[in-house]
Structures are given as C-alpha cells and as structure tokens.
Amino acid sequence: MWVATTKNARRSPLSSTVALKISMAVSGLIMVGYLLLHMYGNLKIFAGQEAFDEYAHHLRVFGEPMLPENGLLWIVRIVLLLSIVVHFHAAVRLWARNKRASGAQGGKRYHTNKNRKGIQRSYASFTLRWGGVIILLFVVYHLLHLTANIIAPGGRSDSPFERVVNGFEIWWVVAIYTVSMLAVGLHLWHGMWSAFATLGANHSRTRVGSRWTKLAWVVAGAITIGFLLPPWAVFLGLAG
Amino acid sequence: MKITVRIWRQKNANAKGSLVPYEMDNISEHMSFLEMLDVLNERLTLEGEDPVSFDSDCREGICGMCGVVINGQPHGPETTTTCQLHMRTFKDGDVIDIEPWKADAFPVIKDLVVDRGAFDRIIQAGGYISAPTGSAPEANNLPVPKHDADHAFEAATCIGCGACVAACPNGSAMLFTAAKITHLGLLPQGQPERDSRVLGMVEQMDAEGFGGCTNIGECTAACPKGIPLDVISRLNRDLMGAIARS
Numbered sequence: 001m002w003v004a005t006t007k008n009a010r011r012s013p014l015s016s017t018v019a020l021k022i023s024m025a026v027s028g029l030i031m032v033g034y035l036l037l038h039m040y041g042n043l044k045i046f047a048g049q050e051a052f053d054e055y056a057h058h059l060r061v062f063g064e065p066m067l068p069e070n071g072l073l074w075i076v077r078i079v080l081l082l083s084i085v086v087h088f089h090a091a092v093r094l095w096a097r098n099k100r101a102s103g104a105q106g107g108k109r110y111h112t113n114k115n116r117k118g119i120q121r122s123y124a125s126f127t128l129r130w131g132g133v134i135i136l137l138f139v140v141y142h143l144l145h146l147t148a149n150i151i152a153p154g155g156r157s158d159s160p161f162e163r164v165v166n167g168f169e170i171w172w173v174v175a176i177y178t179v180s181m182l183a184v185g186l187h188l189w190h191g192m193w194s195a196f197a198t199l200g201a202n203h204s205r206t207r208v209g210s211r212w213t214k215l216a217w218v219v220a221g222a223i224t225i226g227f228l229l230p231p232w233a234v235f236l237g238l239a240g
Numbered sequence: 241m242k243i244t245v246r247i248w249r250q251k252n253a254n255a256k257g258s259l260v261p262y263e264m265d266n267i268s269e270h271m272s273f274l275e276m277l278d279v280l281n282e283r284l285t286l287e288g289e290d291p292v293s294f295d296s297d298c299r300e301g302i303c304g305m306c307g308v309v310i311n312g313q314p315h316g317p318e319t320t321t322t323c324q325l326h327m328r329t330f331k332d333g334d335v336i337d338i339e340p341w342k343a344d345a346f347p348v349i350k351d352l353v354v355d356r357g358a359f360d361r362i363i364q365a366g367g368y369i370s371a372p373t374g375s376a377p378e379a380n381n382l383p384v385p386k387h388d389a390d391h392a393f394e395a396a397t398c399i400g401c402g403a404c405v406a407a408c409p410n411g412s413a414m415l416f417t418a419a420k421i422t423h424l425g426l427l428p429q430g431q432p433e434r435d436s437r438v439l440g441m442v443e444q445m446d447a448e449g450f451g452g453c454t455n456i457g458e459c460t461a462a463c464p465k466g467i468p469l470d471v472i473s474r475l476n477r478d479l480m481g482a483i484a485r486s
Contacts, residue, residue, distance in 0.1 A: 021453065
C-alpha cells in the first residue's frame with residue numbers, strides 16, 4: 001500500500017520560504033536605493049574633475065561635525081554589507097530548496113524537448129541567480145579597483161576623477177563594466193518586480209500586466225544606462 | 241488522425257522511468273485527450289501489456305483529478321484540464337510527449353499518477369472555516385461587496401489539480417495555497433481564522449518540500465482555472481500581518 005507522509009517537520013513562519021523572500025526583497029530594495037544615489041554621483045563626471053573630486057571628498061566629510069570623518073560612509077557601508085549578507089543568505093537557502101523541490105532540474109525537469117523555455121518566463125528570471133553571482137564578483141573587483149585603488153589598470157591616482165579616467169580608457173575595463181552593468185540591469189528587471197510582489201504590492205492578474213513590472217523595467221533601464229554613460233563617455237573621449 | 245504518443249512509463253515510486261513511444265491510428269479529432277489514452281489502454285490490454293496508469297474522475301474539468309504534462313505544458317497547450325482538451329488541438333502526424341507532474345512533493349506512484357496528498361495536508365493545516373452545521377443561514381445576513389465576492393469566487397475555482405506546481409521552475413505550491421488564502425480571506429466567514437490559516441498553511445507548504453515563489457508567473461499561465469497571480473501577493477500580505485500580530 002502506498003503511504004506518504006510529510007517530508008519535514010513544520011517550522012516557524014519566521015523561517016518560512018515566504019519570510020526568506022521578504023528578507024530578500026527588503027535587502028534588495030535597500031541596495032537599489034543605494035545604486036540610484038551611486039549613479040547620481042557617477043554622473044558628476046560630466047561636470048568635470050573639480051566637481052567630481054569635490055563630490056567624492058564631500059561624501060567623506062558629510063555631516064561633520066555631527067558625524068566623524070567618513071562617518072556617513074561607514075553607516076552606508078555597514079547597511080550595505082548587512083543587506084548583502086541577508087540577500088546572499090536568503091538566495092542560497094532558497095536556491096538549494098527550490099532545486100530540491102523541482103527534482104534538482106528546475107524548469108527543465110521534463111524529458112520532452114518541447115516548450116523547454118516555459119510559457120511566460122523571461123530571460124531575466126532565468127538568469128537571476130547566476131546573474132547575482134556575476135554581480136557579486138564584479139562588486140569585489142570594482143571595490144579593489146576604484147575604491148581601494150589596489151587594482152589600478154591605467155595607473156593609480158589620489159584623484160577619484162583620474163582613477164576613473166585612467167581605468168576607462170582601457171577597452172577591457174570598459175568591457176568588464178559593460179557586462180556587469182547589463183547583469184545588474186537584468187537582475188533588477190525581474191528582481192525588483194519580484195521584490196514588490198513578495199512585499200504584497202501586486203494586484204495584477206499577470207506578471208507583465210502589473211504596473212510594478214513596468215516600474216522595475218524603468219528603474220532597471222535607468223540604472224543600466226546611467227552607470228554605462230560615464231565609462232563609455234570616457235572611452236569615446238567625450239568626458240575626462 | 242495518426243499520431244505518436246511518447247508516454248512516461250514508471251513501474252513504481254522507486255523505479256526509473258522513461259518515455260515509451262506508441263503509434264496510434266484512427267484517432268478521432270473529437271476525442272478528448274483521456275479518451276485517446278483509453279483507446280491506447282484497450283489496445284495494450286488486448287495485447288497483454290500493462291496499460292498506462294493515469295488519474296481521472298469527473299472528466300468535466302471540475303474535479304482536479306486528471307492532469308499530465310503534455311509537450312512540456314501542464315494540461316497541454318490550452319487553458320483547460322487534460323480531460324477537456326481535445327485531439328483537434330493536435331495535428332495529424334504529431335508526436336505528443338506525456339509526462340506526470342514532476343515535483344519532490346508529488347512523488348510518482350506509477351506512470352502518470354502522482355501522489356498529491358501534500359495538497360490535502362496543506363488544506364488540513366488551515367484551508368477551511370470552522371462553522372456550526374445545521375440549516376443554511378439566510379443568504380443575505382452577511383453582506384459581501386460585489387468585488388470581494390467575485391474575487392473570492394474566482395480564487396475558489398481552484399480545483400487543486402497541481403498544474404501550478406508542475407509548471408513552476410521551483411516546484412512551488414504558492415498559487416494553490418494563496419488561492420485558498422484569498423478565497424477565505426476575502427469573505428466575512430474567513431476572518432476569525434485568517435491569521436492562523438496563513439501561518440498554518442505556509443508552515444505545512446514548506447514542510448511538504450515545495451519550493452519558494454520567484455514571481456515568474458508560469459503557474460498562472462498553466463492554471464486550467466486561470467487563478468490570477470495577485471493571490472500570491474495577498475498571501476504575502478496576510479503572512480506579514482499574521483507574523484506582526486502573533
């Protein structure tokens with residue numbers, strides 16, 4: 001006789017898949033907010049070296065004397081680091097769980113070779129997880145390059161403006177940044193919509209019909225273009 | 241019509257399965273998909289072979305028993321149940337692949353039959369209202385806004401077939417669970433147990449080994465009853481509220 005029982009013990013709702021998704025959504029949206037501010041700073045490059053370096057310097061003394069030097073920067077860094085840890089933790093737990101739940105093969109678990117790509121899945125949703133890994137690797141490289149000044153293709157400099165210009169005159173640096181920004185764009189294309197839906201905002205029958213999907217598209221597009229403008233402008237000799 | 245069906249044959253839960261091809265001739269385009277399988281099974285029985293096991297009951301599209309993955313799509317290419325799909329949807333000479341639902345929480349029992357007991361246990365964990373039995377109360381005693389009544393009814397049309405899980409790349413049961421949360425959560429009778437319902441059902445859903453939702457929407461595309469995607473956001477809202485209050 002066929003006997004089936006529940007696979008696992010019941011766990012608190014606070015560690016449920018839905019709660020993990022909520023932690024992922026909140027940490028993700030915090031990082032999107034940071035990206036928008038970061039993008040605003042980047043675009044200062046079009047105002048020239050003085051304005052750009054002044055902006056970079058001002059970030060370090062922001063809020064003085066109420067805050068110590070680099071005070072705001074460290075608050076932002078700690079919030080971001082926490083967000084990354086929470087986001088990554090939820091991603092790994094859910095990834096492993098979803099893999100198990102779908103027989104270790106995800107959307108391709110059927111043997112037929114028809115409709116392999118699903119019916120309304122988007123490329124962005126297919127690539128969300130590996131795109132996240134690419135972004136993580138990029139962030140490490142990016143911090144070593146433009147923040148810590150440790151990797152310095154094109155030459156080191158104490159001027160943030162010169163670091164940017166030196167770096168983006170090299171084609172492969174621009175290529176790395178371009179690929180990474182496209183990965184960010186795709187990640188937000190689906191990730192932001194998913195965050196809104198997870199937080200309960202969606203009132204639409206379908207994913208594509210939701211205005212939150214459209215907002216995600218606009219923000220993802222704006223962030224991708226906004227971040228790609230400075231490197232390409234430097235590379236093509238339009239800025240710097 | 242002349243068609244070839246490639247059907248997933250698996251002796252039992254532990255056996256390894258594979259797609260086995262069967263050529264079929266003289267299939268009427270007016271046959272339902274299950275009638276086509278009936279014809280095949282009559283032939284297999286006469287030939288002394290093991291007929292293909294598949295689930296079906298009402299064959300009217302309302303019970304949720306039948307359901308197989310046809311050419312990679314749960315219930316096939318139309319928005320309906322497998323029993324209401326007709327052979328005219330296919331062309332003469334087609335090769336049709338038929339597989340069972342595949343999800344860790346839906347183990348295959350034999351061939352195309354899977355155990356969907358996990359859904360029953362999710363419902364047992366809170367997908368009901370506690371009400372005294374007896375004669376039906378006056379229908380107009382409890383006014384329900386038209387919009388809520390319509391939306392609750394739409395969610396209540398879920399037949400628990402499992403196509404959402406079969407379609408989901410994560411093997412998630414969120415659409416099924418959220419449909420019941422929405423159905424009862426929009427009606428006055430569902431309010432007293434609204435918090436305990438969502439907490440219990442989500443706990444049970446996770447315990448059964450279903451995956452998490454990534455808001456892709458394959459479930460709504462596969463659902464024979466067209467359960468809308470927004471029910472999932474409603475479940476999330478209810479869960480957040482219930483956690484905050486508990």
